[in-house]
Amino acid sequence: MNASLHSKNTSHPQKSLRALSTIPIALLAAFALALMLPATMRAQLDASARQLSREIFQQLVEINTTDSVGNTTIAAQAMADRLLAAGYPAADVFVGGPTPKKGNMVARLRGTGARKPLLMICHLDVVEARREDWSVDPFKFLEKDGYFYGRGTSDIKDGDAILMTMMLRFKKEGFQPDRDLILALTADEEGGDFNGVDWLLKNHGDLIDAEYILNPDAGNFESENGKKLLLGIEASEKLYADFTLEVTDKGGHSSEPTANNAIYHLADGLVKLQHFQFPFELNDVTREYFKRKAAIQVGETGAEFIAILKTPPDQTAIAKLSESPFYNARIRTTCVATRLEGGHAYNALPQMARANINCRILPGHSAEEVRQQVAKVVDDPQISIAQRDPDRAPTKINPTTQLGPEMISAIEKVRDQMWPGVPVMPEMDAGASDGAFTRSAGITTYGVPGVFGDINDDRAHGRDERTQVSDFYEGVDFYYRLVKILSTKN
Numbered sequence: 001m002n003a004s005l006h007s008k009n010t011s012h013p014q015k016s017l018r019a020l021s022t023i024p025i026a027l028l029a030a031f032a033l034a035l036m037l038p039a040t041m042r043a044q045l046d047a048s049a050r051q052l053s054r055e056i057f058q059q060l061v062e063i064n065t066t067d068s069v070g071n072t073t074i075a076a077q078a079m080a081d082r083l084l085a086a087g088y089p090a091a092d093v094f095v096g097g098p099t100p101k102k103g104n105m106v107a108r109l110r111g112t113g114a115r116k117p118l119l120m121i122c123h124l125d126v127v128e129a130r131r132e133d134w135s136v137d138p139f140k141f142l143e144k145d146g147y148f149y150g151r152g153t154s155d156i157k158d159g160d161a162i163l164m165t166m167m168l169r170f171k172k173e174g175f176q177p178d179r180d181l182i183l184a185l186t187a188d189e190e191g192g193d194f195n196g197v198d199w200l201l202k203n204h205g206d207l208i209d210a211e212y213i214l215n216p217d218a219g220n221f222e223s224e225n226g227k228k229l230l231l232g233i234e235a236s237e238k239l240y241a242d243f244t245l246e247v248t249d250k251g252g253h254s255s256e257p258t259a260n261n262a263i264y265h266l267a268d269g270l271v272k273l274q275h276f277q278f279p280f281e282l283n284d285v286t287r288e289y290f291k292r293k294a295a296i297q298v299g300e301t302g303a304e305f306i307a308i309l310k311t312p313p314d315q316t317a318i319a320k321l322s323e324s325p326f327y328n329a330r331i332r333t334t335c336v337a338t339r340l341e342g343g344h345a346y347n348a349l350p351q352m353a354r355a356n357i358n359c360r361i362l363p364g365h366s367a368e369e370v371r372q373q374v375a376k377v378v379d380d381p382q383i384s385i386a387q388r389d390p391d392r393a394p395t396k397i398n399p400t401t402q403l404g405p406e407m408i409s410a411i412e413k414v415r416d417q418m419w420p421g422v423p424v425m426p427e428m429d430a431g432a433s434d435g436a437f438t439r440s441a442g443i444t445t446y447g448v449p450g451v452f453g454d455i456n457d458d459r460a461h462g463r464d465e466r467t468q469v470s471d472f473y474e475g476v477d478f479y480y481r482l483v484k485i486l487s488t489k490n
């Protein structure tokens with residue numbers, strides 16, 4: 001199957017080359033490359049790989065893994081069964097979790113041990129989805145008009161299916177990597193109290209010990225109306241922290257107001273915070289991001305990217321980019337009021353006023369450092385400021401991860417084979433992923449989606465979630481190629 005497809009398609013460019021012999025060599029080379037590309041892609045992703053990946057994808061979408069009524073153990077066990085049936089030894093396939101419904105799966109393909117293992121993490125759980133909110137059944141896998149529909153088709157059961165297919169193909173081929181390849185499919189990334197990555201780190205660190213990690217559920221492979229724009233690799237992310245600002249007072253009768261009103265104290269503090277901006281700061285990842293993005297960004301914004309990279313950075317450009325919530329979040333720590341409560345009766349002076357501040361902290365800074373900064377800005381000893389739930393989220397300083405040369409060259413190599421000319425871009429996510437746990441534990445982590453998504457059609461967490469069929473199969477091909485490069489010494 002492979003061989004016949006390959007030879008059939010490569011005959012075309014040769015014929016074309018002879019006919020077009022007057023055209024400059026460089027142009028011909030590009031032309032020939034463009035013609036040959038689909039052939040190489042199809043040669044790799046044969047019908048059986050397509051079918052296998054689709055079957056796994058369907059199976060996973062149709063196992064409900066929501067926090068409310070779902071069960072990740074069933075999905076984890078189903079994937080473990082596939083690996084065992086394919087010849088993975090029982091000792092290399094683990095299913096376990098803190099509760100019966102919150103199982104995780106870890107599988108290992110043994111390599112020569114020349115290098116430290118490579119770990120891939122991807123969550124099995126999905127966001128809640130109600131049948132009445134959707135136009136189709138969210139837990140029935142459906143292919144329609146070039147899309148796969150169902151909860152998890154873009155977040156992130158596509159990634160689970162892609163990585164599972166890769167592990168099964170490697171085993172079938174007898175591929176021996178030069179390092180162990182570990183796959184961890186986990187619970188409770190979207191919600192719930194039993195984050196699987198956190199649980200594995202704390203309870204089975206030996207199972208997932210690795211030189212670095214790939215996570216398909218971070219970063220952005222962006223496309224727009226079928227045009228592929230960029231390959232965004234998440235090389236860093238901000239740290240998440242909530243703070244409770246609280247004022248208490250003895251209260252009293254509202255007919256005789258006092259100067260010490262808890263609501264006014266809190267409101268004054270919040271207004272000060274509203275007008276405060278954390279300082280502009282770039283790191284290795286965002287610096288490289290703005291440098292590379294400037295090359296493809298049209299108009300004034302591109303010039304602003306270059307201006308903020310100067311020493312000293314251009315203040316006008318910083319101010320301009322700060323107007324965009326997207327860019328503002330990438331050049332500074334942010335804190336914003338998200339919840340408010342207070343008072344206990346319409347006719348009483350408030351005994352309590354409380355607000356929640358949600359902060360997204362730049363790598364290299366700690367939650368405690370930000371808490372102290374907020375206290376300085378609010379500048380009111382009556383307002384207490386405490387981090388909410390400090391034990392739940394990773395609270396250590398999030399180290400900046402550099403886009404390592406091995407990783408960037410491997411991704412560019414696959415890019416050249418599959419999507420020539422599409423720029424590779426290191427990114428720092430403003431939001432948090434499971435990478436927060438692994439980075440906090442000191443393990444270098446890269447968010448590498450593999451699957452393109454249209455920037456105007458992101459339905460993750462929403463209704464009628466979907467992924468384009470061709471993008472999914474290209475993701476299957478992409479990960480197979482990338483991990484092979486990363487586990488083969490050349």
Ligand SMILES: [Zn+2]
Binds near residue numbers: 155
């Ligand atoms: Zn996700």
